[in-house]
Amino acid sequence: MSGFPSPALILAASEAMQTAGWQPWAYQYIIGGTVFAIGMALCVKTKQIDLATSRGKKTFALMLVGLVVYALLQGFMQMVLPYI
């Protein structure tokens, strides 16, 4: 046994799953990102995140970093990992 999956196995897996490219990632992050943006806008408007204070700015940045980290992680998994 070579240790690598047979071409037939890979083909079968590909047919069953189809590497979907960037569309599902974009779908999730465009819609989810809009929901997130509405939430952040509400937080700022109601001063739950007060951008006039340094603590508020840090919190705002932390929330954005969270979104970006998840977007990068899943983007990498979706668009790079299948081809490594």
Next chain:
Amino acid sequence: MNLAMICPLLLQAQPPRHAGHWIDYVIIISYIIGITIFGLAFGSHAKTTGDFFFGGRRFAWWLIGMSCVATTVGSYSFMKYSQQAYKHGFSSAQTYLNDWFLMPFFMFGWIPIIYFSRVTSVPEYFERRFNAKCRILATISILLYMIGYVGYNLFTLGKALEGMLGWRVMTGAIIVGCVCAIYVHFGGQTSVIMTDLVQGMILLIAGFLILVVGSIMLMDHGGFWANFPGPFRSAFLGVREPHSFPAAGVFWQDAMANGVAAYFMNQGMLMRYMSAKSNRDAKKAVLFVVFMLMPLAAVATSNAGWIGRAMVNAGMLSADSSAEHIFVIVSDKVGAAITASSGIIGFFGLMMAALIAALMSTIDSLINAVCAISVNDIYRPIVERRLHKDLPDRHYLAVARWTAIGATLVGIALVPIFMSYDNMYVAHGNFIATVTPPMAVCIMLGAFWRRFNAKAALATLVIGSACMVLTYVKTPLSDGTPFNTWLIDLVSHGVIPDPKKGHTYMRAFFGLVACGGIAFVVTMLTAPAPEEKTKGLVMGSIRDAMRKLKGGEPSEEIGEKLLLGVVAVDRPEGEKDLVKIHPDDLAKMKARPGDILYAADRRWWFGGARSAHLKAGEPGTCPGKVEIDRSYLQPGELNKQTHIVVEKIM
């Protein structure tokens, strides 16, 4: 008469896949006994319903966070996500990695609202925000949601035990359910949180052990990566297909509908966040959960499926290995390899302990939550409003304890219903998708849209639920299309339905659209509630709730935590919660007389298990000391401390 004649349900369903070594059984039994004793040790301090349901609202963020993850990861998680991981690869993690979108609403809206308004349950919020009818409907929906979860967890554990020991599903469910019932009956929220810490660590360790050992085993066959082909490494499958796991469907069902259900509506999780020592700690706990622990949990629960897929591709497992049992199959394989290579016995027992830990940590909080709703939203209102009786708190505590037994029995009775479904994930999703959308829309609009009113909430709950029922009507239309497929197709934007079952994932999206539409139309056609009624209950008026809770203007400035010497005193009635602290120390804490303080054991690893909330009184005269009434030291178990850590909360 033998056992088979007495109870056919308890017979072996099939030959055991793994009978286990006696050491495995020692590990399992020791674990169950140990965790029960541990839980009872902390639970013995539950003297009031407040202790039983909320643990005195005193815990640190990391304890709450770990407990939340242990609660989120149920026994079904290992089975369900391993199954999905085996079929679809890394995309099984999608469900654990898409919670962030709702976090602004949850962390800065819902948590402060429930924390500061001091509601004890979601139904109570519904009565205060809307009216009593909405509370009744919310109570019914949430009880269905939670008791269903209890049954589902028992079912999946029964499935695991069936796979490993050859027992019938009901046998495992009954045994473990009974153990849980006893454990929750005596423990309260405190014991739930403390045991969850241990259980959370065990299930994460066990999950990662499979990944590490499985990967090592695969090294002789080309390695994990080589046997895990490209399509399996994607974060998502297609937007609209395959029908078994479409990215759009998973997004709407898991990120949106289930996300709101798990964070906003799950009474067990909410009670956990309400047990935090402060709003700040509750928010930190959320960050810890969503950003750190959920990705770890995604790997821990899915990796048996990933390893299983790679082993099949490498020829180490049969290609027709059952997806449903892949967690058990891989655990078995890994355990056998450990025993063969090192002679260490007990991996099987550890896996079983992890499964049981996952089950107990989920079910105990669910049962505790069912107790809270049964007592606070059903029993207490009947006694106080209908029977006009004023019963002592210990009476309600006793009712709560016995409700724990009853809820578990109902959960066990639900197991056969779950057994009739052939795909566990879809069964679970259908259940959630049916009960969640009307409640989710009401919670979200109630908390974030002041104009949303009682009439709109009632219409959403009633008509929205009716719409959800319609999604199960399969009557064929003139062209042969089932009615429910046609109905969901109206909004499914091309997501492919299952040829046999119709739409499963997109049912949640249909529900959100239908309920959202009903809510919007009725809201716009009716008058909003007076602003006074919604104060403190909608985002934008949270400061009102803080003001009401504190009894004065809230101050959110964060000062230092100080280690102060304890001076036990006897304060007059009415001032027992006031403490005296030197003005210099108050200044370091950025606290003023009237502020809410928090005093805890100096050993941080207690996580607030020994602590109390206090109020700053008139400034004291001794620097480095805190004068505190004896009666406030005892409940927080601070009476033996010479020094305590004091900080300002609000």
